[in-house]
Amino acid sequence: MRSQILLHQPESEKIIKYSLNNSIPATEELYERLTNKGFYFLRNHKVNNYTFDFYCPALKIAIEIDGYAHEFSEVYSQDAPKKLHINSLGITVLRFTDYQILVDIEEIFRALKHEIKISNQNSYVV
Known part of the structure; x- marks a missing residue:
């Protein structure tokens, strides 16, 4: 009987691989639904210096799709300066997980419509 060597993959690597494998279908699904x-x-x-998953220049609304990798402290720490800078530009960022997109995309549209309504109420013509 031959022995098998099983390599143990760290938990964080498994989560990141899962996230990468599922973020592409989630991104495609959201783009298709937004367009439709x-x-x-x-x-x-x-x-x-920042790239958004989705951005609407007319509304100054960005959508970021966060995979499970964003739950790690080092990734979260890297996002903090970005949040401050983006807020100073007047851009609203809506953050959703790939899981939310694949499971309850209608909630994303409710949040998006709510944000559009708020931004329209706060805008004015001089």
Whole structure:
């Protein structure tokens, strides 16, 4: 009988691989649904040094899809300066997980419509 060597993969690597494998279908699903519902969002759009998964310049709303990798402290720490800078530009960032997109995409559209309503109430013409 031959012995098998099983390599133990660290838990964080498993989570990151799962996230990467599922983020692409989630991104495609969200883009397709945004387009079908008449929303105009640019994909992988860069504003200054930051790239958003989806960005609507007219509304100044960005959508970020967070995989499980964002739950690690080092990734979260890297996002903190980005949040401060983006807020200073007047951009609202809506964050969703790939799991939310695949399981309850209608909740994402409710949040998006709510944010559009709020931004329209806060805008004014001079």
